[in-house]
Amino acid sequence: MIDGQRLLSGRLAWFYVTGRWPATEIDHANGVQHDDRFCNLREATRAQNNQNRRACGKSRVKGAFWVAKQGKWRASIKVCGRTRQLGMFDTAEAAGAAYARAATEQYGDFAKVT
Structure with a gap:
């Protein structure tokens, strides 16, 4: 949590590496939700993220x-x-x-x- 706001670790990793918050959702390319290596993260729309199930x-x-x-x-x-x-x-x-x-x-x- 930052300033009382719950943030997902993938979004924090994205911000840390790129210096900007993701415009949409963060998708885990390999489908493993706790694998927050930057090489596994990508910005995605809700529809794109839902396809990766x-x-x-x-x-x-x-x-x-x-x-x-x-x-x-x-x-x-x-x-x-x-x-x-x-x-x-x-x-x-x-x-x-x-x-x-x-x-x-x-x-x-x-x-x-x-």
């Missing part, structure tokens, strides 16, 4: 969701707060590949596709 859910394949009624895997991605459907697939891996293509196209280096 691990896969979760039944499939453990990022972007792939099981749709029981249809017996298929759905791929979708969130862009600018809206969910964009990428299609239905027979396997989680195929849905994940569709997600990976869309995420890389949309978010570039910030896309975490595994």
Whole structure:
């Protein structure tokens, strides 16, 4: 805390090295939140920061969701707060590949596709 204000260590590290506060959020490129080495920090928008998350859910394949009624895997991605459907697939891996293509196209280096 500085002057009673709670500051995140990544933001403090950014300020210490660059001499300026980050304009947006600080993202940890390797996804490890307590790894505040400067080489692991980068400025990011909220959307970019949210892309750098691990896969979760039944499939453990990022972007792939099981749709029981249809017996298929759905791929979708969130862009600018809206969910964009990428299609239905027979396997989680195929849905994940569709997600990976869309995420890389949309978010570039910030896309975490595994």
